[in-house]
Amino acid sequence: MDVLSLLELVDEATLAALFGLLTGVVFGVAAQRSQFCLRAATVEFARGRLGQRVAVWLLAFSTALIWVQGAALSGLFDVGEARMMAVAGSWSGAIIGGLMFGAGMVLARGCSGRLLVLAATGNLRSVVSGLIFAVVAQMSLHGWLAPLRGWLAGLWVTPGGANVNLLTALGLPDAAGLVLGMAIAALAFVLVRRNGLGLSTMVFASGVGFAVALGWVLTYSLAQVAFEPMAVTSATFSGPSANTLMFFLTENPELDFDIGLVPGVFLGALLAAAWGRELKFQGFEGEGQMRRSMTGAALMGFGAMLAGGCAIGAGVTGGSIFVATAWLALFCMWVGAGVTDWLVDQGGLGQRVPA
Template sequence: MDLTALLDRLPEPTVLVLGGLTVGILFGAFAQQSRFCLRAAALEFSRRRPADRLPIWLLAFSSALIATQFLALLGEVDTGETRQLASPQSLSGALIGGAMFGTGMVMARGCASRLLVLSATGNLRALLSGLVFAVVAQASLYGALKPLRDWLSGLWTTVDTGGNDLTTFLGMSEASVFLFGGLWLLAGLGFAWRNRSSVWRLAAAIGAGLTVPLALWFTTAMTRQAFDPVQVEGVTFTGPSADMLMLFLSAPFEELGFNSGLVPGVFLGSFFAAFLTRQLMLQGFESGPSMARYLTGAALMGFGGMLAGGCAVGAGITGASLFAVTAWLTLVGIWLSAIVTDHVLAKIPRAHVAALDTFPGGRQSTP
């Protein structure tokens, strides 16, 4: 990607913001149309009732992984310069943070990206939960929760194990990496065929997944052509959400970059996709107990995502596509804790679990 002409006309930070905005708009639109949601996919798997959310997540995940590795093979993405592989990461943070995030995700009925997408369509529950998520993430990054996060992160790091590249630890060849990704893709297509999923929603899921390598591709190009140092970035929401909150509350404390455009881009993309398909609708909390559950879940996600170094998309798709050990630990932790939390909530009497729709049989539905 040659950005020379654009960089000659615009300042580097502006180009980075525009790149983040473009990627965000695409992700927001595709995620809204596909109803991409890790929480919903995990619950379908937990209840052994695979419908359309599981194949949607699998297709987004596998398309991101395969395309990222293909671009890395061509030399268009420099995976070694990503935060997940270029610097020491926390293994203990991945395990603990992933478990916290998965629990919070079920309680809040959506991960960080899903809350952002739903907020743009008029879901006030998601909007308030997203704000709590961002506040707690910011407190974990720079505020009162930072000492606790630092302590938990330092218990076990990749410095102790000699790196964070899973392909190196497992001795995976390039062929085995693509075979691995292909198996996930086939699984997604198999579930989609079995459940006769909408072709448009499946295509949108793949589109959402492809925004991850697109982000890596763009930021890699910027590292090679920009004068100032640029971090190679995928798509993630924990850190950017916290930074966006501070951008609105105070003067910017750091230079604007790719992530500065990502969050507003997702909001815009989701809004316009919902507007064009007539899916905008105001929704609010239905009771006090449900509000408490949503906000508690959002707080758990805010701290857990910052502790783990990524959210369901940042670690679960971007990091996993890079084959970062910590990202895979986070992803496994999210899935397992989401399944456990779902089973625990299913045993709570219906009267104490407000505002939950039901499957036949009385269990809570996906959003």
């Protein structure tokens, strides 16, 4: 059944939300079963190890590159119509926001996407941190923090009112993205063998990347036939978390892809955790951990909106279409996370602070 047939059954906004729900469920199941987490990968790397967490992240990232670039080459998706490529990007936002987000996810012990997945398994720490993340993200988008975000983002922006495609800027052919994805996948498989990852972990880690490609293709397909303008987007958790929060707090809310995405991830992770018998209530272990997690969530909320996306939105979704500021933000997230882990958890400040 094609998109036009589906539009005979439901309206455009509802279909967009259903596409978001489907993308979210796939992402939630895959992320929960593979334990996909950028924070864990960056900490592992910062401590001089190329272990299971790095292998899982590279598998997810490379799969997203391969599927998305393959879809673009086959005509199922046009990178130029992606929302984050069609608007001006911020170099300063990517740097400052990326560093803040990286530091925040180490303090909170998970990026925004990971917090949502953990919340579905009964982790009350993630519920609290996730709510703080969503509130601060909303404040940064439309609230009291919006002027500061706008000023920082405006310090250094991409020219021409649009973002920069790295492949085009470097003069590389369209197929270069697919080739790079395959090269990263080869490195991931080397680490998979070295660390003894099982087949199921490999499949579910790849499923994270597939979910990103699924979102791109579904929203692009809908945008081509919709009467009203539809955003071409995919998995990200900064804007959607804020929008989902406001959806339940405002009168006459509107449906779109973002509104379906967040509940979809929660549902997928819940089902996967139930299947694996991993549902368990967990709380804060002390006042110090609570302060740390809340501080990290606030840093991530502002940092993600400033950087143009979170660890998933910029790091994987934006990276998969070679948005230049997304790659810069991802690099800064790794740097921010590594430095924070060294300062806070490895004793760089003179003593190790318990997580």
